[in-house]
Each structure stands twice: as C-alpha cells, then as structure tokens.
Amino acid sequence: MKTLDDLLGEGVSGRRVLVRADLNVPFDKKNPGVISDDGRARAVLPTLIALRDAGARVIVMSHLGRPKGEPDPKFTLRPVATRLAELLGSSVVFADDTVGPEATQAVAELQDGQVLLLENLRFNKGETSKDDAERGAFADELAKFADCYVDDAFGAVHRKHASVFDVAARLPHYAGGLVLKEVEVLKKVSEAPEQPYVVVLGGSKVSDKLAVIQALLPKVDKLLVGGGMCFTFLKAQGHEVGKSLLETEMISVCADLLEQADGRIVLPVDVVAATEFSVDATHDVVDVADIPADRLGLDIGPKSTELFASAVAGAKTVFWNGPMGVFELAPFAAGTRGVAEAITKIDGFSVVGGGDSAAAVRTLGLDESAFGHISTGGGASLEYLEGKTLPGVAALEK
C-alpha cells in the first residue's frame, strides 16, 4: 500500500490531489451551524497541512450526515469549511456543488498550496449507490478533478462508496497518516492484545453490536455492557426493564451470548431510571431487579460504574465503544464519565472506538491524551474488530 509519505517523496508541487476526509462532525442540537466536536477535522489536519505546505492543489471531499442523494441545506459542509480554515490557519475555498459547474471552476482556479472543500458527497446519488455503474460514473467525475488520490477518511473506510472505493481504482492512490495509524492500532488490538483484555460496549442497539460481541467473546477476559443495549441483556437475565430500550427479537440471542460467555459478560447492577427521555425528568437510582414499569433506564447507576471501573482497573488492553448512558444530558452522564475516567487510569493501552465515545470524551472534558488512541471511526473500528474486509482499505491495497 502506498502512503502519503510516498506521494510527498514523489513531489506534489502543482499537482491536484483529491483527499477523502471524514468531516462528518456532530453539530450542536440547540445551535444550528455550530460544530459540537471538531475532532474528526483536527484528525485529518496533518495530511492537509503536509500537502498544502508541499505546494499541492488540495481538493478535499467528505460526506456529512445522511442526505438522500440530492442537495439538502441541512447537511451543507459550508460551516465545516469555515472551521477547517480556522484550524489550518489559511483560507479554504468552498464549492457549492460537488462535481457541478461551481466545483469544476473552483478546481480549475485552484492555486498551488491552496485547499478547496467540495460540497457534501452524499448530495449525489452515485456516492452511496449499490449499482456499480452509477457509483462508477460519479467516481469518474470526481477522479477527473485530480492527478492522484489520498484516502484519510478512516471513519468511512467500511463504506463501499464512490469516494472511498471506486475513486481509488481510477487514480494513483495513497493511504493518509490517519488511516495508517488507525489500522495499525486496531491490528495490534485484534491480533495481539496484551492480557487482561477488557472490552466496554454501550450505545443503543444490541443488533448493531452482535457481530462484534461474537467476534470478541473468545478473545476477552471481560466484556462490560452498558448503554441502551444492556436492557435487552437484563431482560434475557429475567429482569423487567420498564419502558427502557428493548429489542424483543434479540432477547434469546442475548440469553445465548450470556451462556456462551460463561460469566465474562458483565451487566449493570443498578441503573438511573427516569420518567421520560428528558433533562428535566424525575429520576432515581434503582437496582436492576427493581426497575419500575413506568420508568426507563438512561444511565448505569453508581454501583455499576464502580463495578465496571474495577473490572477495567487491572486491564492491560481496553477497547471502549459506546456511551454508558445519555451523556449529552447532564443527569445521565455520570456512568459514561466514571467508566471513561477509569479507562484513563489503566496501566496499559486503551482504545476509544469511534464516533459517539470519542465525542463523549471531549464533550465531558476528559483528557484526550490519557487514552492510548481515540479512533475517528465507530462503525469502521467495529467492523475491523469483527474481522470484516474494509472496502476503503482493500481499495488502497490494490
């Protein structure tokens, strides 16, 4: 696999370099247009700076959210261009379309050492199409803009999308530093984790995590389950979970996993049970055996946080994906904070796997440098640990 360093070694001054970044950043729900966590933009800066400073004409492309294949102002990348310019300390040209007249003109006018951001890739049907020809036609248009392609969008390498998969087949292609680093870390954790190895999983759905649980169970000493997904496990253990999130069709699967795990899956022993999904909801800590029928669990309780923290304490390797509760709402943030703090204290290597958990680390004001690695890809890192082939990485290897 060729890398950004190889490309820089070849010399990029005056060359048009198409860079796939994952600038799919979260926005503040109360202040539209305000980015709540710019971690993904910061993570790709070294690549953009290296290319800019070497005199390349840098054409950056990304998706944002999940628009439906046509322009939708809710998902414009314009605010991200502004933030990117602040972070780069130099101007960023923004094109109001992705491969249309605006983009074409902006590419033609781009100067050496300048950075251009194209509008959201997913405003075009071809980007995510399942039809190879439709994706290919869009990839052709993107590829026309440049002489070579750098993929540094680790968060999107698990997607077989035009900008991730098909463009690589059309241009000389190179892996960016972020993709290389992420793959190196995940390879180490999945192939040779130093023992004891503890995995902490949260987030809302068991169904999303089923494959990774099955892949990890044979490798881990303990698998701690919090977040919305713990309630289907608790139900499988025979507890009533009130109005908590429950995937009824997954109960028997959870029961099987618990049996297979032979005590290595650790569940909460208490939860914060609220009257409704709201920051103002009445809420109390209850044991998992006593969740009232009219309440829903929105965080793990203090006894569980302590239980999880002590399970993490002796680990040499920890992988964490998914918050323990609704950390965005202050009354339900303590579980995520407590477990995250315990992870920062281990005498070993910790990996925060992606999107929500990485955002949680920063939103809760935890020290990022206290973790071994904070991944920019939630879905991508889980699929890597499942042992799946990542289309974006496979395309770079060809």
Ligand code: 3PG
């Ligand atoms: C993510 O946030 O998970 C990545 O940016 C990929 O986005 P997607 O899940 O919408 O494909």
Ligand code: MG
């Ligand atoms: Mg995703």
